[in-house]
Amino acid sequence: MTFSIHRRPSWAISEAQATPEAAFLNRRALLAAMGLGIVGAASALPSPVRGEEADPTADLYPARKNEAYKLDRDLTPEKINANYNNFYEYGTYKEIAEAAQALKTRPWDIEIGGLVEQPFTIGFDDLVRRIPLETRLYRHRCVEAWSMTIPWSGFPLKALVALAKPQASATYIRFETFLDPEMAPGQANFLYPWPYVEGVTMAEAGNDLAFLVTGAYDKPVAKQHGAPLRLALPWKYGFKSIKSIRKIEFVEERPVGLWEAIQPQEYGFWANVNPEVSHPRWSQAMERVLHTGEYVPTLIYNGYGDQVEGLYAGLGDEKLFM
Ligand SMILES: Nc1nc2c(c(=O)[nH]1)N[C@H]1C(S)=C(S)[C@@H](COP(=O)(O)O)O[C@H]1N2
Numbered sequence: 539m540t541f542s543i544h545r546r547p548s549w550a551i552s553e554a555q556a557t558p559e560a561a562f563l564n565r566r567a568l569l570a571a572m573g574l575g576i577v578g579a580a581s582a583l584p585s586p587v588r589g590e591e592a593d594p595t596a597d598l599y600p601a602r603k604n605e606a607y608k609l610d611r612d613l614t615p616e617k618i619n620a621n622y623n624n625f626y627e628y629g630t631y632k633e634i635a636e637a638a639q640a641l642k643t644r645p646w647d648i649e650i651g652g653l654v655e656q657p658f659t660i661g662f663d664d665l666v667r668r669i670p671l672e673t674r675l676y677r678h679r680c681v682e683a684w685s686m687t688i689p690w691s692g693f694p695l696k697a698l699v700a701l702a703k704p705q706a707s708a709t710y711i712r713f714e715t716f717l718d719p720e721m722a723p724g725q726a727n728f729l730y731p732w733p734y735v736e737g738v739t740m741a742e743a744g745n746d747l748a749f750l751v752t753g754a755y756d757k758p759v760a761k762q763h764g765a766p767l768r769l770a771l772p773w774k775y776g777f778k779s780i781k782s783i784r785k786i787e788f789v790e791e792r793p794v795g796l797w798e799a800i801q802p803q804e805y806g807f808w809a810n811v812n813p814e815v816s817h818p819r820w821s822q823a824m825e826r827v828l829h830t831g832e833y834v835p836t837l838i839y840n841g842y843g844d845q846v847e848g849l850y851a852g853l854g855d856e857k858l859f860m
């Protein structure tokens with residue numbers, strides 16, 4: 539069949555939305571149709587825009603659904619989440635989806651090192667087949683007081699910890715994003731201490747909620763969401779959920795994240811969601827739900843208190859909520 543991505547199908551977008559992002563959305567609709575088998579064999583398709591290869595992990599989705607992770611609200615539609623992102627490597631505003639397509643996700647080696655039995659480098663396509671994938675419906679609360687829900691696929695962080703075999707002296711895990719200002723123009727912005735870094739304690743990493751994301755919406759995770767591997771820590775503010783991870787190190791010293799490095803009075807290591815602890819410049823009591831635009835009360839630990847509050851017993855002196 540013939541299918542021109544330049545000829546917009548009537549259902550896709552209105553003329554007013556005919557932006558580069560909209561063209562990108564059409565392509566995603568095409569890929570979704572492929573996933574559903576509507577368009578037919580991949581070989582019959584026009585070569586993908588930008589000369590990309592078909593994703594070598596597409597066969598892993600949809601992944602088995604883990605029914606323990608349900609939501610109390612609707613899922614955010616894919617195209618809303620896919621067009622409202624924080625990915626400062628591609629710009630300091632939300633409409634970076636198009637720019638983020640410049641992220642080259644293959645080859646993608648991940649270095650695993652620091653205090654482990656034996657440091658090693660593993661290709662993403664190898665790693666993703668070592669650990670069974672599952673799908674979980676998660677909430678996500680940005681420190682900027684907006685929230686989304688999303689069907690992530692991936693595996694628990696603790697499964698990666700088991701693979702890495704950390705030494706007993708490991709206290710934290712430090713995650714690092716790629717560093718390539720040519721591929722990610724935002725990294726040429728010297729106001730930010732690139733690469734993006736984040737960290738968790740070993741205890742947090744062992745909590746079942748801590749999740750490494752490889753997919754979303756029943757397919758490999760989109761570039762703007764942090765392909766091919768990003769973290770999801772749904773009880774913490776969104777900036778902890780680092781995207782496009784290249785390096786995972788087991789360390790003794792508490793990692794300093796990019797936001798904490800810039801603005802330690804506003805962003806800390808723990809960053810647990812708490813409606814009663816205001817950001818220095820705004821309240822955290824409410825959140826704007828991305829797909830409805832409604833404001834709803836924010837919940838302590840973003841609604842995951844039952845699962846995570848035990849992690850923080852006896853840490854009363856720490857700034858747990860910023
Ligand atoms: N490498 C990297 N990871 C990142 C960010 C970023 O700018 N760079 N932004 C963070 C913030 S503030 C949020 S809210 C989430 C946004 O995830 P999403 O765009 O998939 O919704 O990614 C987090 N991870």
Ligand SMILES: [Mo]
Pocket residue numbers: 624679680681682775776777
């Ligand atoms: Mo965020």
